[in-house]
Amino acid sequence: MTxxxxxxxxxxxxxxxxxxxxxxxWWATLGAGVTLALAIAxxxxxxxxxxxxxxxxxxxxxxxxxxxxxxxxxxxxxxLVLLTAVLWTGGTAFAAFREQExxxxxxxxxxxxxxxxxxAFLAQDLLLFVLFFDLMLVPFYFLFGAWGSDREGGPTASxxxxxxxxxxxxxxxxxxxxAIATAxxxxxxxxxxxxxxxxxxxxxxxxxxxxxxxxxxxxxxVKMPAFLLHGWMPDAYRAAPLPALAVFSGVLAxxxxxxxxxxxxxLFPDATIEFQEVVLVIALASILYGSVMAxxxxxxxxxxxxxxxAQLGFITAGIFALRADGSDGAILQMVNHGxxxxxxxxxxxxxxxRSGTEDLREMGGMAARAPVLAALFxxxxxxxxxxxxxxxxxxxFYILNGLFQAKIVFALVAITGVAMSAYYALRLYxxxxxxxxxxxxxxxxxxxRDGVVLAPLVLCILALALYPQLVLQRTDKSVTQAxxxxxxxxxxxxxxxx
Amino acid sequence: xxxxxxxxxYAGLSPVLALxxxxxVVLLTAVFKPLRRTAPALTLVxxxxxxxxLIWQRNESVDLxxxxxxxxxxxxxxxxxxxxxxxxxxxxxxxxxxxxESGSGEYHAxxxxxxxxxxxxxxxxxxxxxxxxxxxxxxxxxxxxATNLRRExxxxxxxxxxxxxxxxxxxxxxxxxxxYGGSGSTDFAGIATTIGKEGVLGDPLILVGIAxxxxxxxxxxxxxxxxxxxxxxxxxAPTPITGFMAVATKAAAFAVxxxxxxxxxxxxxxxxxxxxxxxxxxxxxxxxxxxxxxxSLKRLLGYSGVAQAGYILGGLVVASEAGVxxxxxxxxxxxxxxxxxxxxxxxxxxxxxxxDDIRAIEGLGAERPLLAWPLTIAMLGLAGLPxxxxxxxxxxxxxxxxxxxxxxxxxxxxxxxxxxxAYYLPVVAAMWMRPGEAAAPAIAGASPEADPIDPxxxxxxxxxxxxxxxxxxxxxxxxxxxxxxDFAEHAGSALF
Numbered sequence: 001m002t003x004x005x006x007x008x009x010x011x012x013x014x015x016x017x018x019x020x021x022x023x024x025x026w027w028a029t030l031g032a033g034v035t036l037a038l039a040i041a042x043x044x045x046x047x048x049x050x051x052x053x054x055x056x057x058x059x060x061x062x063x064x065x066x067x068x069x070x071x072x073x074x075x076x077x078x079x080l081v082l083l084t085a086v087l088w089t090g091g092t093a094f095a096a097f098r099e100q101e102x103x104x105x106x107x108x109x110x111x112x113x114x115x116x117x118x119x120a121f122l123a124q125d126l127l128l129f130v131l132f133f134d135l136m137l138v139p140f141y142f143l144f145g146a147w148g149s150d151r152e153g154g155p156t157a158s159x160x161x162x163x164x165x166x167x168x169x170x171x172x173x174x175x176x177x178x179a180i181a182t183a184x185x186x187x188x189x190x191x192x193x194x195x196x197x198x199x200x201x202x203x204x205x206x207x208x209x210x211x212x213x214x215x216x217x218x219x220x221x222v223k224m225p226a227f228l229l230h231g232w233m234p235d236a237y238r239a240a241p242l243p244a245l246a247v248f249s250g251v252l253a254x255x256x257x258x259x260x261x262x263x264x265x266x267l268f269p270d271a272t273i274e275f276q277e278v279v280l281v282i283a284l285a286s287i288l289y290g291s292v293m294a295x296x297x298x299x300x301x302x303x304x305x306x307x308x309x310a311q312l313g314f315i316t317a318g319i320f321a322l323r324a325d326g327s328d329g330a331i332l333q334m335v336n337h338g339x340x341x342x343x344x345x346x347x348x349x350x351x352x353x354r355s356g357t358e359d360l361r362e363m364g365g366m367a368a369r370a371p372v373l374a375a376l377f378x379x380x381x382x383x384x385x386x387x388x389x390x391x392x393x394x395x396x397f398y399i400l401n402g403l404f405q406a407k408i409v410f411a412l413v414a415i416t417g418v419a420m421s422a423y424y425a426l427r428l429y430x431x432x433x434x435x436x437x438x439x440x441x442x443x444x445x446x447x448x449r450d451g452v453v454l455a456p457l458v459l460c461i462l463a464l465a466l467y468p469q470l471v472l473q474r475t476d477k478s479v480t481q482a483x484x485x486x487x488x489x490x491x492x493x494x495x496x497x498x
Numbered sequence: 499x500x501x502x503x504x505x506x507x508y509a510g511l512s513p514v515l516a517l518x519x520x521x522x523v524v525l526l527t528a529v530f531k532p533l534r535r536t537a538p539a540l541t542l543v544x545x546x547x548x549x550x551x552l553i554w555q556r557n558e559s560v561d562l563x564x565x566x567x568x569x570x571x572x573x574x575x576x577x578x579x580x581x582x583x584x585x586x587x588x589x590x591x592x593x594x595x596x597x598x599e600s601g602s603g604e605y606h607a608x609x610x611x612x613x614x615x616x617x618x619x620x621x622x623x624x625x626x627x628x629x630x631x632x633x634x635x636x637x638x639x640x641x642x643x644a645t646n647l648r649r650e651x652x653x654x655x656x657x658x659x660x661x662x663x664x665x666x667x668x669x670x671x672x673x674x675x676x677x678y679g680g681s682g683s684t685d686f687a688g689i690a691t692t693i694g695k696e697g698v699l700g701d702p703l704i705l706v707g708i709a710x711x712x713x714x715x716x717x718x719x720x721x722x723x724x725x726x727x728x729x730x731x732x733x734x735a736p737t738p739i740t741g742f743m744a745v746a747t748k749a750a751a752f753a754v755x756x757x758x759x760x761x762x763x764x765x766x767x768x769x770x771x772x773x774x775x776x777x778x779x780x781x782x783x784x785x786x787x788x789x790x791x792x793x794s795l796k797r798l799l800g801y802s803g804v805a806q807a808g809y810i811l812g813g814l815v816v817a818s819e820a821g822v823x824x825x826x827x828x829x830x831x832x833x834x835x836x837x838x839x840x841x842x843x844x845x846x847x848x849x850x851x852x853x854d855d856i857r858a859i860e861g862l863g864a865e866r867p868l869l870a871w872p873l874t875i876a877m878l879g880l881a882g883l884p885x886x887x888x889x890x891x892x893x894x895x896x897x898x899x900x901x902x903x904x905x906x907x908x909x910x911x912x913x914x915x916x917x918x919x920a921y922y923l924p925v926v927a928a929m930w931m932r933p934g935e936a937a938a939p940a941i942a943g944a945s946p947e948a949d950p951i952d953p954x955x956x957x958x959x960x961x962x963x964x965x966x967x968x969x970x971x972x973x974x975x976x977x978x979x980x981x982x983x984d985f986a987e988h989a990g991s992a993l994f
Contacts (some may be wrong), residue, residue: 044551062890064823064983065897102864107932127893135884141923145931146863158927166919173882173912175895177905418501 002071013111025096028107032089039085051477059410066192071122075478087250088114095243099451113139126194148239160235166233171219178215213271223256224312227285237305242349249344254334269485286313291420318399333395343457355441359419365437373446383423391464510560513551517614528603535600542790567621570992576620576753584672587742589960596736597688607620625674625684628826643735655734672715676707686762694765718751722784725804732800741840767817775815781808782914789921796854823990824894831887834971839876841965848955848964863930872969875889879972881922887975
């Protein structure tokens with residue numbers, strides 16, 4: 001099952017090359033849809049009582065180097081796989097409704113991106129994880145560079161994309177060295193293995209853990225991006241084509257946070273404890289910086305982009321509370337944020353079509369004749385600011401709860417982030433939908449095409465708001481196991497017991 | 499004392515004999531007018547024969563010619579890479595103006611002569627055969643670089659290569675003389691015995707000899723800071739020859755590099771590892787920084803070759819079997835990646851008036867996907883992105899380096915790779931993210947010296963097939979690397 005979830009998109013993408021141009025988009029959407037169905041089946045077959053890996057695939061890949069092709073799901077990744085499948089279906093459908101230049105290549109790259117992302121989530125071999133983590137960049141390099149828009153007076157799409165690739169690969173390549181070092185040092189002259197589960201059984205010495213920790217952390221923090229490592233984000237976000245940006249922002253950033261849970265906490269527990277506060281400082285700085293930037297940006301994409309920086313800061317803080325409830329909240333929040341930010345970018349696309357601009361100052365009054373669009377947007381907005389009743393609220397609550405019990409000072413600072421998120425989310429909504437309608441802006445209701453894309457995503461937000469236990473129940477066991485090595489709480493997570 | 503007639507192992511010598519015969523035969527076709535057009539075909543046949551003979555000798559480890567040569571799996575693997583590149587060069591040279599200028603028979607005979615030198619060099623385990631082989635490989639290349647007689651750059655390239663190559667050879671020879679003086683032996687095994695007994699640090703004669711030999715080899719493999727000739731020579735030489743030099747010369751020189759250091763100097767590996775590691779690091783930095791902002795694709799590939807040589811040298815630095823495996827793996831992957839890239843450059847050179855300038859490939863993605871894909875895959879592979887053989891090669895090297903306690907050099911490889919993205923990816927961007935020229939300036943700048951333009955060159959099978967096959971190999975070995983890993987492991991196990 002894991003195998004088919006992983007490869008279905010790519011297979012559809014390759015077959016799509018041989019179809020006539022006008023069909024490729026639909027074929028790709030079908031591929032993403034089939035993947036979604038498989039992912040749902042995967043979740044249905046998921047045994048929430050078990051903590052270990054399920055549905056594993058384990059084949060020798062390069063025996064000479066000790067690399068295995070091994071996949072598996074557990075509580076950490078099952079919902080991220082589902083999120084990937086959901087968002088890609090939405091993003092691909094959204095793109096299919098619109099005319100694309102060179103559609104064959106576009107949809108091949110979209111689906112290759114899905115396979116690579118799925119691979120990063122599913123991989124249970126450290127090297128396979130690094131491979132897919134790096135592979136994710138290739139399709140997005142093409143998508144952003146070739147279908148992106150050059151900015152007047154700014155960098156061209158390909159330059160902005162190059163910057164993104166160089167930034168993110170800085171981390172990933174160091175991670176490759178670190179991953180190999182981990183395996184070699186752990187093998188200690190014996191049989192080299194990259195299996196994450198086995199490596200967790202053989203912890204490294206503290207000295208090695210220190211530098212290896214930072215090599216991994218660099219890769220993950222750039223990907224998110226965290227404060228100070230976000231330099232690639234504004235240009236890349238401005239250049240990217242929106243369907244690709246929706247999945248990129250919705251899913252790829254989460255791979256970084258997921259990497260902390262999957263790799264860093266279990267494999268480098270000593271270094272994690274040692275550097276807990278450093279990472280928390282970075283996370284809080286991301287929350288504050290991201291929020292403040294989101295207040296002040298006038299480009300709608302960047303409001304969403306910087307809000308992601310803040311949200312990912314929250315997620316990182318949750319993980320680095322080093323408690324089960326913090327990490328539970330982090331996973332829930334990863335899913336939530338993905339479900340919120342992807343529709344947000346779809347809405348950005350719709351707003352841009354109606355106003356011909358992406359500048360907040362020139363927008364306004366678009367709700368007047370578009371009640372359905374306004375309602376959908378409002379739901380997304382309220383979820384973004386973690387309105388009580390939304391799943392985001394639960395996620396943030398868990399995160400803050402974990403953080404309070406671990407490091408109360410950090411928690412107090414993080415709380416301000418919640419308040420600020422209300423400001424930037426509402427500002428975005430009001431400036432675009434309310435206010436006086438500016439010249440040249442059309443208040444047009446959402447068409448059925450875009451509705452078909454947007455409504456299911458919003459439904460997912462609502463469904464999760466009603467039943468967040470769907471996620472929490474299934475993640476808790478694996479999360480407790482993942483943080484076991486670094487957590488000082490006992491008995492484990494009172495909150496998550498219920 | 500009994501007199502024994504020398505026992506000649508004809509089976510072991512057969513690849514060398516076949517190539518020697520082929521050089522003569524192909525050269526003779528130049529004399530007989532009706533046979534002139536057969537030179538490329540004959541060359542391909544003889545290369546195939548040699549490859550067959552080499553594969554037949556696989557798993558053998560025999561000393562030949564009184565121990566001057568050693569045919570083992572390292573030699574066979576490297577020779578096969580050289581032969582593959584030579585065969586591709588023959589294809590890429592079809593309708594190459596340089597061939598018509600210099601005469602098909604001569605051109606191909608020189609090419610075969612160079613391959614002969616490479617095959618010998620990969621087997622050399624004696625200072626004398628080492629030097630003879632390296633000259634056999636170099637002298638034909640000096641001439642081949644200058645075969646495009648009507649282009650000033652080509653002549654300049656040949657002359658430059660001749661002068662600097664001779665300087666490298668002279669350094670090498672001088673170093674060898676010192677080593678012989680210090681150890682009293684020209685034989686790698688004999689040198690190892692002396693060094694093992696006395697050490698090198700106490701003997702300035704041998705120490706200087708080793709340093710100069712290393713410098714001479716660094717010239718041949720274009721390792722910085724002995725690389726200055728590379729971009730100029732690469733740019734000026736006929737493009738098929740550039741591709742041949744970039745891979746085959748490097749492969750053969752690395753073979754003897756490995757054999758000399760891992761056999762003759764093996765007892766003192768602790769003393770030469772660190773200096774070589776520094777050399778590798780310098781090469782990685784200089785090559786990658788030099789390649790930035792190059793607009794000529796051949797210069798870019800030249801500088802990239804300097805950086806790649808630095809990575810490859812990392813496999814030697816650790817003086818272990820894993821290191822040699824990684825080195826051979828990387829060389830094989832490097833061969834496929836360069837072949838794909840050079841085939842496309844050749845095609846575009848003939849199609850447009852831009853030569854090897856990056857403008858020649860603008861908009862290629864939309865116009866000619868079949869040409870754009872191989873170059874794209876080559877660039878992604880050279881940059882070490884996943885799902886290409888380049889990624890596995892880097893993985894292999896880094897694993898060997900970390901296991902050999904040279905993690906800092908592994909970090910250098912990672913950093914170098916990051917820099918390299920800044921010049922590999924713009925090539926990809928030029929193909930896919932920029933519109934092509936509206937009207938191909940076929941006439942603009944046409945002068946009597948310019949090579950004729952063939953707008954259909956990129957559709958011809960002899961250019962398209964090498965490009966597509968090499969690109970397919972890059973992807974295939976990136977996903978299913980095991981066959982190439984086996985190939986490399988054979989080579990490594992020959993020495994350790």
